[in-house]
Every structure is written in structure tokens, then in C-alpha cells.
Amino acid sequence: EADIYQTPRYLVIGTGKKITLECSQTMGHDKMYWYQQDPGMELHLIHYSYGVNSTEKGDLSSESTVSRIRTEHFPLTLESARPSHTSQYLCASSRTVNTGELFFGEGSRLTVL
Amino acid sequence: KQEVTQIPAALSVPEGENLVLNCSFTDSAIYNLQWFRQDPGKGLTSLLLIQSSQREQTSGRLNASLDKSSGRSTLYIAASQPGDSATYLCAVRPSNNDMRFGAGTRLTVKP
Numbered sequence: 001e002a003d004i005y006q007t008p009r010y011l012v013i014g015t016g017k018k019i020t021l022e023c024s025q026t027m028g029h030d031k032m033y034w035y036q037q038d039p040g041m042e043l044h045l046i047h048y049s050y051g052v053n054s055t056e057k058g059d060l061s062s063e064s065t066v067s068r069i070r071t072e073h074f075p076l077t078l079e080s081a082r083p084s085h086t087s088q089y090l091c092a093s094s095r096t097v098n099t100g101e102l103f104f105g106e107g108s109r110l111t112v113l
Numbered sequence: 114k115q116e117v118t119q120i121p122a123a124l125s126v127p128e129g130e131n132l133v134l135n136c137s138f139t140d141s142a143i144y145n146l147q148w149f150r151q152d153p154g155k156g157l158t159s160l161l162l163i164q165s166s167q168r169e170q171t172s173g174r175l176n177a178s179l180d181k182s183s184g185r186s187t188l189y190i191a192a193s194q195p196g197d198s199a200t201y202l203c204a205v206r207p208s209n210n211d212m213r214f215g216a217g218t219r220l221t222v223k224p
Contacts, residue, residue: 006156033211040219041216042214042215042216042217043202043214045211045212048211058211088154090156090157092157099145099162099164100144100145100206101145101147101159101162102147102159102204102206102212103159104149104156104157104158104159105156106155106156107154107155107156109154
């Protein structure tokens with residue numbers, strides 16, 4: 001059982017609002033990731049972190065930002081949401097050493113009106 | 114750049130059938146390969162992880178194999194059940210870098 005949590009699970013907001021999607025894991029994993037997935041489509045990596053104070057952009061360009069102040073916490077922020085940001089956002093984590101197995105949260109489905 | 118392909122994109126079978134899902138990748142220099150299940154609107158659930166030095170892994174009715182030299186992996190599901198209906202994703206980790214995902218195979222098992 002993966003111990004990685006995302007909130008909120010569902011969010012409907014209006015254009016221009018600032019939103020933060022929360023992601024926390026209790027497994028002590030050093031690596032954390034954010035993926036974006038549209039319905040029925042592939043996952044695209046938008047941000048990742050290899051440890052505290054380390055953040056990098058992924059393959060897919062995103063207007064969101066992330067921070068990693070604590071090992072267990074990797075929030076994603078959109079300063080001004082637009083309808084094009086409507087999507088599912090999936091958080092994941094893994095260890096650098098050992099198996100490197102990737103664990104996912106349940107996802108946050110964002111709808112911007 | 115590592116690319117991951119899954120065939121077929123969709124599969125519909127009657128309950129009880131044994132089935133095979135295919136995954137191919139372009140670069141054999143991988144750290145591990147992981148199979149996931151995704152239910153609609155949900156996150157991904159890890160099914161099986163195969164390290165680069167391993168040939169197969171088994172969990173219950175699931176068996177995953179890995180042939181690095183040919184760039185292929187298969188997920189075998191025995192005695193399929195309606196509850197197995199989901200999208201199955203294959204992901205490859207190139208030499209301890211970030212995972213590369215396939216587009217998935219959408220499986221429907223009819224009662």
C-alpha cells in the first residue's frame with residue numbers, strides 16, 4: 001500500500017484564481033514527481049524533485065510551479081488558473097536507491113471554468 | 114530518447130480468458146520496468162516491478178516478463194475477471210533516470 005496523498009481530489013474553480021495542489025508522502029522517498037494526464041491520454045512529466053530545495057521542469061512545459069521545502073511535501077501551484085489547465089494531476093514518489101519503484105497518489109482532478 | 118509503445122491500444126475479452134499485453138521500448142539500457150493499473154479517474158497502482166537483472170515477476174494471476182535485448186516486456190493475465198477491466202500502463206526507467214510511460218492498453222473483460 002502506497003503512502004502518498006493528494007488533496008484536493010476534485011477542484012472546480014473560476015479563471016484567474018490561484019490554486020495549490022498538495023502532495024505528501026510518508027515513505028521518506030527522496031524523489032517526487034508531478035505528472036499531468038488528460039482523459040484517455042498519456043502521462044506527461046511536468047515537474048520533479050530529487051530532494052529538499054531541488055526542483056526541475058519536466059518534459060511538458062507547464063505554467064505551474066513547485067517547491068520542496070520538506071522531504072515529504074511537494075505542492076504544485078498555479079498562480080492564475082485558465083481553462084487550458086483543466087486536467088488530472090498525479091503526484092508520485094520513489095527512492096533513488098533500492099528498487100526505484102514508483103508510487104502514485106490518487107490524483108487531483110482540476111476543472112477551470 | 115527512450116520511447117515506450119504498448120500494443121494493443123484496446124482489448125476486449127470474455128471472462129475467463131488468458132491474455133497478454135505487450136510493451137516495447139527502444140533503448141535496452143534500462144534500470145527497471147514497471148507495470149501499472151489505472152482505473153478511470155484514479156491514480157496508478159503498481160502491479161509488478163522487474164529489475165534489469167531479472168527476467169520475470171509474478172503476483173497472483175499476473176506474470177510479467179522482461180527481455181532487455183529485444184526491448185520487450187509482456188504482462189500475462191490468467192483467468193481474466195470483469196474486475197480486471199482497467200488501463201494497463203508499462204513504464205521504463207532508463208538507467209535510474211525518470212520513468213518513460215507507454216500510452217497504455219485499455220482492457221475490458223466482459224462477464
